[in-house]
Amino acid sequence: MRWVDFKDSVRRFWEDYKHQKSGMFGLFFLIVLIVLAIAAPYITSPDVPKEWQTGTAWVTNPKNAPPSWENYFVSETRAPQVEYTIDDLHLTKAQNGSYTVYTMTFTYDMRYDIPPKDIVITGLNSTAERPQDNPLVTMYVERPKENGLKYNSLMLLYNVQLPSSGVVQLAYTQEVKSLIFYWLYENGIFTLPMQIPEDLPMDMKMMYLTQQVQMNSTLYGYYQSMDPMKVIFGKMTDNGKLRTLDQIVNSPEALQGTYKFTIVVTVPSDVQVDFSNFKVALVGRTYGLLGTDQYGRPIALGLLWGIRVALAIGIAVSVSTVLIGVLIGVTSAYLGGWADEAIQRFTEFMMTLPVLPMLILLSLYFGGKINLKQLVFILVLFGWMGTTKVARSMALQIKEQTYVEAARALGASTGRIVFKHIVPQLLPYAFASIALSVPGAILSEAGLSFLGLTSNNMITWGQMLNAANANGATLNGYWWQVIPPGLAIAFVGLIFVLIGVSLDTVLNPKLKRA
Amino acid sequence: MGMSFGKYVAYRLINAVIILFLAVLLMSALFTKLATIQLTAQVNEEVQMWVRSYTQTHHTQPSQELIEQYKQTRIKYYHLDQPYWKRTWEYAINTFFFKWGQSFQKVFGTTVITDQIKTALARTVLLFTTAEILVIIIGLALGIKSARSPGSLLDRTISILAMVTTSLPMWWLGMLMILVFVVYLGWLPITLYSQVQVSGWANILKKMSLPVVTIVINLFGGWAWTTRNIMIGTMQEDFIMVARAKGVPERKIIYGHALKAAAPPIITMVIFGLIGSLGGAMITEIVFNWPGMGRLYYEALQLNAVKTMMALNYMFAILTVLSMVLADILYAYLDPRIRIGAAARS
Numbered sequence: 001m002r003w004v005d006f007k008d009s010v011r012r013f014w015e016d017y018k019h020q021k022s023g024m025f026g027l028f029f030l031i032v033l034i035v036l037a038i039a040a041p042y043i044t045s046p047d048v049p050k051e052w053q054t055g056t057a058w059v060t061n062p063k064n065a066p067p068s069w070e071n072y073f074v075s076e077t078r079a080p081q082v083e084y085t086i087d088d089l090h091l092t093k094a095q096n097g098s099y100t101v102y103t104m105t106f107t108y109d110m111r112y113d114i115p116p117k118d119i120v121i122t123g124l125n126s127t128a129e130r131p132q133d134n135p136l137v138t139m140y141v142e143r144p145k146e147n148g149l150k151y152n153s154l155m156l157l158y159n160v161q162l163p164s165s166g167v168v169q170l171a172y173t174q175e176v177k178s179l180i181f182y183w184l185y186e187n188g189i190f191t192l193p194m195q196i197p198e199d200l201p202m203d204m205k206m207m208y209l210t211q212q213v214q215m216n217s218t219l220y221g222y223y224q225s226m227d228p229m230k231v232i233f234g235k236m237t238d239n240g241k242l243r244t245l246d247q248i249v250n251s252p253e254a255l256q257g258t259y260k261f262t263i264v265v266t267v268p269s270d271v272q273v274d275f276s277n278f279k280v281a282l283v284g285r286t287y288g289l290l291g292t293d294q295y296g297r298p299i300a301l302g303l304l305w306g307i308r309v310a311l312a313i314g315i316a317v318s319v320s321t322v323l324i325g326v327l328i329g330v331t332s333a334y335l336g337g338w339a340d341e342a343i344q345r346f347t348e349f350m351m352t353l354p355v356l357p358m359l360i361l362l363s364l365y366f367g368g369k370i371n372l373k374q375l376v377f378i379l380v381l382f383g384w385m386g387t388t389k390v391a392r393s394m395a396l397q398i399k400e401q402t403y404v405e406a407a408r409a410l411g412a413s414t415g416r417i418v419f420k421h422i423v424p425q426l427l428p429y430a431f432a433s434i435a436l437s438v439p440g441a442i443l444s445e446a447g448l449s450f451l452g453l454t455s456n457n458m459i460t461w462g463q464m465l466n467a468a469n470a471n472g473a474t475l476n477g478y479w480w481q482v483i484p485p486g487l488a489i490a491f492v493g494l495i496f497v498l499i500g501v502s503l504d505t506v507l508n509p510k511l512k513r514a
Numbered sequence: 515m516g517m518s519f520g521k522y523v524a525y526r527l528i529n530a531v532i533i534l535f536l537a538v539l540l541m542s543a544l545f546t547k548l549a550t551i552q553l554t555a556q557v558n559e560e561v562q563m564w565v566r567s568y569t570q571t572h573h574t575q576p577s578q579e580l581i582e583q584y585k586q587t588r589i590k591y592y593h594l595d596q597p598y599w600k601r602t603w604e605y606a607i608n609t610f611f612f613k614w615g616q617s618f619q620k621v622f623g624t625t626v627i628t629d630q631i632k633t634a635l636a637r638t639v640l641l642f643t644t645a646e647i648l649v650i651i652i653g654l655a656l657g658i659k660s661a662r663s664p665g666s667l668l669d670r671t672i673s674i675l676a677m678v679t680t681s682l683p684m685w686w687l688g689m690l691m692i693l694v695f696v697v698y699l700g701w702l703p704i705t706l707y708s709q710v711q712v713s714g715w716a717n718i719l720k721k722m723s724l725p726v727v728t729i730v731i732n733l734f735g736g737w738a739w740t741t742r743n744i745m746i747g748t749m750q751e752d753f754i755m756v757a758r759a760k761g762v763p764e765r766k767i768i769y770g771h772a773l774k775a776a777a778p779p780i781i782t783m784v785i786f787g788l789i790g791s792l793g794g795a796m797i798t799e800i801v802f803n804w805p806g807m808g809r810l811y812y813e814a815l816q817l818n819a820v821k822t823m824m825a826l827n828y829m830f831a832i833l834t835v836l837s838m839v840l841a842d843i844l845y846a847y848l849d850p851r852i853r854i855g856a857a858a859r860s
Contacts, residue, residue: 352533352838353540354830356793360815361827365544439681446683447797451815465686469801474689475708477697486686493681501677 016506023502026495033492037307048305052297053456059167060120060281061296064471067480068286076113081284086275095269102265102273108282111256115233116282118171119156123277125164126267133271134161137168138264141232144257148240154183154232158202159266171283176228178206181213187236190219190245222249233259291480293464294471303484305459310442310492312372317379317441318496322434324380325387330422332388333395334414344392351385356447358382363453371455375448379441387433391426398425428507435500439493446489461485522846530839535610537831542606545824546598549605552820556618557588605824614825619817622810627825630810635829638806641722642795645729646788652734654780657741658768664746676739684732684794688801691724710803725802733791740783741776748776778849785841789834 017023041048051057060083068080089104110116121137128134139157146152156176160168170176182205184190193216196208213219222245230252236243263280267273290299332343362378363370370378398404404421412420448454449462450469468474468481564584568576576584589595593604608614614627622630660669695701706712706721748754749772757767796808803809807826814822 349533349536352831352835353537354789354792354827354834356796357811357827357830358541359793360811361541361544361823364548364823443681443683444793447685447793450685450797451800451812465689469689472708474692474801475697475704477693479693482686482689482693486683486690489686490678490682494678497677497681 013506017502020502020505022498023506026498026502029491029495030499033307033311033495036304037311040304040308044301044304048301049457049459052302052305052459058292058296058298060122060279060283061292061298062117062283062285062287063292063294063296064476064478064481065117065284065287065292066478067289067291068284069289070286071112077111078114078285079110079112079116079282081287082108082116082282084280084282086278089263089278089280091275096266098269099266100269100271100273102267102275104263104265106261106280108259108261109257110233110254110259112285113254114285115229115254117229117285118169118281118283119229120170120281120283121162121168121263121279122166122281123279124162124166124265125274125277127272128163128267131161131163133268134163135271135273136160136266137162138266140262142260142262143232144255144259146235146237146255148237148242150187151183155179156232158206162265171227171229175206177223177226178210178213180226180228180231181223182206182209184231184236184245184248185209187242189236189242189248219245222246225249227252230254290484291478293467293481295467299464299480299484302459302464303461303488306461306464306485306488307492309372309445309458309460310489313376313379313445314438314442314492314496316376317383318434318437320376320380321383321437321441322387322430325384326391326423326426326430328384329388329391330395330418330426333392333399334418334422340392343388347385347388350382353382355382355444359444359448360451360453363448368453369455370448370453372458375445375454379444383437383441387430387437390429390433394426394429395422398422428503432500432504432507435496435503438496438500442489442493461488519847523843526839526842530835534831534835535606537835538610538828539602539606541824541827541831542609543602545820545827546602546605549820549824550594550598550601552618552818553592553594557585557592557594560588561585609824609828615821617814617817617819617822619819621813621817621819621822622805627822630822631807631825631829634805634807634810637804638795638799638808641725641799641804641806642729644722645726645733648726648730649733649737650784652730653737654741656734656738658745658773660738661742661745661749662768664742669742672735672738672742675735679732679735682732683797684728684791685797685801687732688725688728688798691728692801695724707803710805710809721802721804725798725804728798728802729791729795732794733787737784737787740787741780744776744779744783745772748772751775778845781844781848782841785837785844789837792830792833 036043047057062081065081066078071077071080084106089106092103094101094103121139124135124137126133126135136159137157138155138159140153140155143152143154156170156179157168157173158175158179160173160175162168182196185192185196192209192212194208194212196205200208213223226249231248233254234248234252235255236248238247261280265273288298288300290303292298293302328343328347332340332347335343359378359382362381363374366374366378399422404417407417407421445454445460446462446465449460450466452466454460454463456463462485464485465482468478468485471478471481473479473481561581561584565576565581568580586595593601612628614631616625617627617630619625622633624630656668656672660666660672663669692707696704696707702720702724706717707724712718712721745768753775754767754772757771762771796811798804799806799808800812807829811823811826813819814826
């Protein structure tokens with residue numbers, strides 16, 4: 001075929017294809033998907049695949065949190081995830097004797113009915129070598145003013161050691177509860193049999209307090225069952241009158257308004273502190289666009305990265321199966337005789353093997369956690385037969401055409417006849433069936449991943465559904481873990497079906513009238 | 515000419531048995547490797563246990579020689595001393611004749627593999643047959659209806675539905691059904707799907723309802739579309755034109771003439787579709803905790819019960835091969851030209 005002819009036939013094909021509405025729809029979204037797949041590392045972070053399994057990157061995320069936009073449809077709004085990095089924090093540095101004191105402040109606008117789940121501080125790296133040189137973190141919050149409440153400033157952390165790569169989760173730290181209790185006590189919400197002397201150092205006051213709380217079973221009960229976040233962000237008064245401890249702990253009400261947080265980091269002057277990874281997260285009850293899974297991984301992130309594997313598997317498997325299938329079919333038809341018979345019997349044999357059980361068996365044979373290449377290999381191994389059957393019967397018809405006979409009479413070699421005369425005739429069929437066999441490949445991948453047979457090193461929609469199933473997402477009603485990955489699979493499948501059907505209509509004129 | 519229908523059936527059956535045996539041989543070759551890994555671990559474990567009990571009764575460690583001797587008896591016991599191909603062959607023969615033996619782990623409450631599969635097979639057949647019958651009825655009815663008026667709203671809806679559902683994972687649809695009907699609407703109790711076994715026929719039927727609906731929704735569109743395409747093709751044939759010209763009523767043309775002629779390809783498509791949906795149905799059982807073959811496979815996979823998996827693979831191969839033979843035989847029965855073709859070939 002000459003270049004001009006080729007250009008011409010491509011142009012004619014495009015003229016026809018342009019009028020296929022569903023085909024253009026499919027093509028448009030295919031391009032969108034390819035762009036997203038390529039852009040994934042730039043939109044997010046190139047480290048995502050590495051971090052996906054380790055889980056340390058998701059420590060500041062809530063687990064099983066629904067999407068934030070659910071707030072528009074529910075009566076009680078829940079705080080979404082908010083994160084502060086060093087750029088959002090107002091940092092000042094001061095010298096206090098042989099210590100350097102860093103002070104950071106930020107404000108948080110709490111306008112939800114259910115406050116954040118937790119406050120997490122992480123990513124403070126220092127050059128401290130001995131434990132006693134580790135940075136000490138103190139944190140307090142200035143709450144919105146309440147009439148009838150003496151102190152609206154509340155200490156949350158007092159000189160807590162934070163080693164490099166350490167994490168402080170306020171909701172799960174005992175000291176936070178003690179400090180909150182001390183503040184409640186100071187505000188006169190409850191009384192203690194023995195007054196705590198004002199002039200004691202903070203840690204002694206804490207000891208005084210915890211000892212007395214532990215002796216009193218009622219107080220200790222409140223201490224244990226308290227959700228610190230609901231008290232930090234909770235109302236202490238009703239119409240200017242103090243609420244009781246029972247009301248504050250057992251029926252907390254959110255206090256909406258602006259909270260001003262201050263974090264003080266104290267380190268010996270010879271220790272360097274690196275704030276570049278420093279992060280304070282107000283862990284949401286809801287998270288981002290599509291929520292999180294049981295490890296705190298954002299579903300939206302998995303969905304975006306899953307495009308890569310889906311397209312890679314879909315295209316690699318469909319192109320290979322169709323090319324191999326066409327080649328085997330054409331060869332079988334051309335050779336004829338016993339070779340044809342043998343190839344046909346073998347094809348039929350492969351067709352009678354139950355696909356999914358065989359795929360499971362081969363995955364186990366490869367060690368139970370197969371990687372992308374092995375996956376493509378086994379999907380191709382069980383995918384070429386259908387194309388072979390069709391290609392063979394089409395090639396048998398073409399073989400009897402007079403121009404093929406003429407070519408043979410002119411002494412054309414087998415290879416020339418097959419590649420020059422038979423295969424080009426089959427190309428339209430091949431293109432259409434490549435597109436049409438993509439969904440099957442993606443579905444098979446999803447099935448195997450759902451059964452836990454694929455390697456954890458890739459992010460796939462099937463694995464997300466596997467995680468959702470392991471998490472009991474359906475019975476717990478975590479719809480955001482179930483619906484998006486399945487819709488993504490169906491959507492990619494549909495795109496290729498639309499493209500395939502349109503290609504079929506354009507390239508196989510016989511179908512045009514139907 | 516010359517091959518009678520009985521002969522054709524016999525020919526197809528013998529062919530099927532040969533293919534089945536070859537399939538078992540192939541699977542056995544793969545499974546023997548897996549079994550070898552597992553049995554070697556089993557032997558090592560047993561030797562360790564034996565050393566421990568020996569030390570307890572004799573108050574002294576057994577000599578290296580004794581340990582080696584015991585190990586050899588265990589290796590012999592599990593036939594690990596025999597060459598790979600011999601074990602593959604024996605394993606294939608045993609599997610082929612349903613001598614499945616016992617699994618190391620309890621699956622479905624028993625180690626006897628035949629019992630495990632009997633329970634599971636009955637449940638799978640119950641679920642799948644019910645669903646397939648519904649799919650066939652709905653699919654055929656809608657397919658014929660839309661073939662009568664191509665381009666109508668119904669016709670276009672079916673085309674779109676078929677495209678969408680072929681790219682939907684059946685088991686994901688199942689998860690969605692649970693989410694909607696159990697969790698949000700609360701029409702069925704959660705315990706029905708959170709546990710595998712339920713007691714009483716009423717509960718089993720209730721439990722069956724959602725997976726049946728799932729399978730029907732997933733498959734009926736594709737079948738209606740296939741039926742429609744084949745019917746439209748048939749309706750353009752000359753003999754339909756002749757019947758129309760003769761004044762045969764339209765109803766009779768469709769159900770009498772066209773459907774009869776379209777039946778063989780429809781049946782083939784139906785049966786191939788059935789085989790194709792087997793994998794999805796297996797995972798659907800897992801999603802619904804339905805104690806069938808798919809769920810059994812999943813449990814065997816979790817417990818690494820290799821022998822149970824081999825027996826299951828064999829059963830799935832039997833189901834696949836039998837369905838294909840059934841398709842062939844039905845086709846031949848409905849379309850005698852096929853028999854002649856087969857006779858001419860052989």
